[in-house]
Amino acid sequence: MLKRYLLAPGPTPVPPEVLLSMAMPIIHHRSPDFLPVLDSAKKGLQWLFQTKNDVLILASTGTGGMVGAVNNFFNPGEKVLVINGGKFGERWTKICQAYGLRVEEIVVEWGYSIKPALVESALKKDSEIKAVFVQATETSTGVYHDIKGLGSVIKNYPDTLFIVDAISALVAEDIRTDEWGIDVMVGGSQKGLMLPPGLAFVSVSDKAWKKSEASKMPRFYFNFKKERENLAKNQTNFTSAVTLIIGLNEAIKILQKEGLENVFKRHARLANATREAVKALGLGIYSKESPSNSVTAIEMPEGIDGQLVYKTLREKYGITGAGGQDKAKGKIYRMAHLGYADTFDVITGIAALEMVLKQLGHPIRLGTGVARAQELLME
Amino acid sequence: MLKRYLLAPGPTPVPPEVLLSMAMPIIHHRSPDFLPVLDSAKKGLQWLFQTKNDVLILASTGTGGMVGAVNNFFNPGEKVLVINGGKFGERWTKICQAYGLRVEEIVVEWGYSIKPALVESALKKDSEIKAVFVQATETSTGVYHDIKGLGSVIKNYPDTLFIVDAISALVAEDIRTDEWGIDVMVGGSQKGLMLPPGLAFVSVSDKAWKKSEASKMPRFYFNFKKERENLAKNQTNFTSAVTLIIGLNEAIKILQKEGLENVFKRHARLANATREAVKALGLGIYSKESPSNSVTAIEMPEGIDGQLVYKTLREKYGITGAGGQDKAKGKIYRMAHLGYADTFDVITGIAALEMVLKQLGHPIRLGTGVARAQELLME
Known part of the structure; x- marks a missing residue:
């Protein structure tokens, strides 16, 4: 043995009570059974994200949330700044390029964290930068970037969104979405949230919603506007990953108790x-x-x-x-x-x-x- | 009570043995533990799809598979034919339009099925049509379209792909992917496969792979070429939805026994x-x-x-x-x-x-x- x-x-271990909650019989995602489940999940995520913004729930891995964070807010040819300090920083660049954005990178040596002053001088020099993309925790190097410091810089640029991949950091780090001015923050189920892979979470600020109105990138599956409309009715745009969302509520219950x-x-x-x-x-x-x-x-x-x-x-x-x-x-x-x-x-x-x-x-x-x-x- | x-x-009911299999401790998707799991799942799907083609496994609902069936094979401005006989036929049109395709529709009255001869005359008249999109079962009307008949028409057009949404039909209908010349067929977990929502499956023919080489639509999450490369190594491009794939093997085991x-x-x-x-x-x-x-x-x-x-x-x-x-x-x-x-x-x-x-x-x-x-x- x-x-x-x-x-x-x-993925990380899933507590037995969460695993068992997901073994309950399936309920229908458009039936009244599911509405309180989703209502509870969305409130729990707001608590965890420390935000009053909507937190969208997507049936995908965290990377799907990252794709949505790119293709809902911009138009091809717009310029963005990516902080690339590891494998997941590279991923932001690749996604942005796949959707036709012009990417400027600040390359951070592996094992080191970004100095917010570097971002400030980049933004000062170039008023075309429409967003700054970063990881909260860069999983490949084990570095936590200074999200608070970056937020305090970026919030002085009303035309620049602050977009954070917090997939690995969420739950492990005290990230204050609203207080620090994070416009779009992405989480995933299979990390600190103690769930199997299969859900992405994305919080979106008013500033980001406003910018999204002008975005004409092709999208259908990760359509945040439609997700938001559905979330208001305690639904998701497409079939909800019902078992994972039931597990999400159990996991949040454990975290809330602590x-x-x-x-x-x-x-x-x-x-x-x-x-x-x-x-x-x-x-x-x-x-x-x-x-x-x-x-x-x-x-x-x-x-x-x-x-x-x-x-x-x-x-x-x-x-x-x-x-x-x-x-x-x-x-x-x-x-x-x-x-x-x-x-x-x-x-x-x-x-x-x-x-x-x-x-x-x-x-x-x-x-x-x-x-x-x-x-x-x-x- | x-x-x-x-x-x-x-979603449909999930057998207790499948639910319990998904309550087993999490395994890591890049570890040797998972390789035989994915290997078994991909072979089981080929059996179910009646195909020798690769069947990709995506962490999304079925709609994600439909999006991938559009954005991996075409370029904006290309013309496609959608058979629209209900709510899910409409969805093909909306996805194709979201990605800039020119859509010609054959509208079928709700409750009726497509006559393959109509598709034949459309293809004869217009050599620009690069694909025919259809549902196997149109869930909104309860109609099964004549996939065999459509296949026998479309296979005479070497530049036209035959793309089938079999999300609701898979398992319930004898659909012969290879024999009938289906180039891209999409399935989902939460229907005949007796699983929770959260997985899409897509088979891709050689003809479709060939056409995909010229496709320049923006894509990152639903990137079939990358999924295929990973599938060859018994992996998925991004984090595998490990619990659902373990459940998939259990469900396929039940179907294979029958x-x-x-x-x-x-x-x-x-x-x-x-x-x-x-x-x-x-x-x-x-x-x-x-x-x-x-x-x-x-x-x-x-x-x-x-x-x-x-x-x-x-x-x-x-x-x-x-x-x-x-x-x-x-x-x-x-x-x-x-x-x-x-x-x-x-x-x-x-x-x-x-x-x-x-x-x-x-x-x-x-x-x-x-x-x-x-x-x-x-x-």
Whole structure:
């Protein structure tokens, strides 16, 4: 018997009560049975997004929400600024280009976070920039970008939308959609929300709705105006992913019981313990600035292949984390502490990492990282 | 206690073993755990679609598959022919127009099916037509279109794709994708496949892949070329809807145990019994030609409001069917016999309909329809 542990930055484990809620008999999405379900889900999402704006619910992965964040607000040829500090930053660029936008990038070195002042000078220099796209957490590097700082810059530009991919950050970070002036924020089900993949969430500000009126990009499935009209009637534009939305309500119930502030504190605590344990083992954190509370990217020692660490953890210990992507492949191993995660997920993840590194020949005193995590998690 | 019965033409009931399979712990979509799951799903779909072509698996509702069937194969300004015989025919037109295609429609009166000869003369007259779009089953009218007949016409036009929305028809009708020359066929999870909403399936022929090479429509989420490349590696382009795909394998297992021919026979038998029971009650079938094996659209007697029948069935008897849409609203009540359906779903649906019609003042001898259904279902 090999017990399995999922420590990847999405999909993440789903609590048993959520899994079981989704095993209830199917209800019809246009029937009165479903209306209170959707009503509850949309209010729960507003609570989680810290917004009074509508939060649309789409039957797609998070990337579908990102596509909608591009093709509902612009026209081909418009110029936008993308902060590209990793694989998901690149994705913003690719989506914008697929829809004919002119993309200017601020390339941020992998492992570093954007300086809001760079965005400010870009916006000052070029009044054509219609939006700034960024990740809250760049999952590939484990960096959390300064969303608050960016918001305080962008809100001085009334013709520029602030568009945030918070797919990996939501639940793990205290992101204040309205207070910080985020116009469009995208979330996904399979990360902090502790749900299976299959739902995207998108909040849209008044400023963004206004800009969307002039947008003539082709769209049908991700048509935010139609989704908004349906949401007002507690429906979705097309067939609702009813089981996932029922699960969403269960997951939100769990988070509400804990309280939003405690949810953020828990993630910060687990992330901090993970990082300190890693340092106690003499390993480096790949995120040189602003490490995220969702996932920790751990630098592998000289001569140790991160992909082999990932593979050995899976095969020998039943633990599924994540390796590095693209240029970080082999150099890092990523361990999430996101969603349905507690003290002993961190302990398990660190203990197993120690055992694998030792097995692969790296000199490690077993228990060193675990002890540091224990110390911090007892506080 | 009010026991609930779902007799709507999607979502349909999900078998308990499928629901429970989806309550298993989450696995990671890029890990070796998932590869055999996707491999099994793609082979199962080929069996169900009766095709050797790849069947793509998308995290979206069926409509997402329809959008992909438009925006992967054409360029703005190209002309296509849409067979519009109901609400979902209209949807093809709207999607094609959203992506800048020039749409020529053959409007079919609601309740009637397309004559392939009409399509033949349209194609003969106009060599610019790059595709014919149709529903296999037009859910709004309960009509099954002659897909075989259309295929035998369209296959003589090497520059014209045959694109079929089989979302409601799949599993209920024997549709031979390869034999009949269907280039692109779209299915959805929440119909005959007995799954929750959230997955679309699309088969693509070599002819269609070839045509897709020249297509320059903006696309990112529904990018079939990328999906195909990922499918070859037993992956999907973006995060796989892992729980639904696990459920898909369970559902296909159930269908494979029954055997495809028996699955079609069961649907034909249930549909026939439903129609004959309706006639025995003196009611008309709204589908004047080629009634579908997925859903029966029942004409309401003079003075009886179909919406009230729908509502009373729900509130008094716990049965969720479907009313009419748009111009058929109030005039019909629709009862599905699709997916996880057997003899006693038909008996229940007909018995309840008799009781509600009697209650609403229509002269009905209770048991008349039920007896006719029993007679046919005993054979």
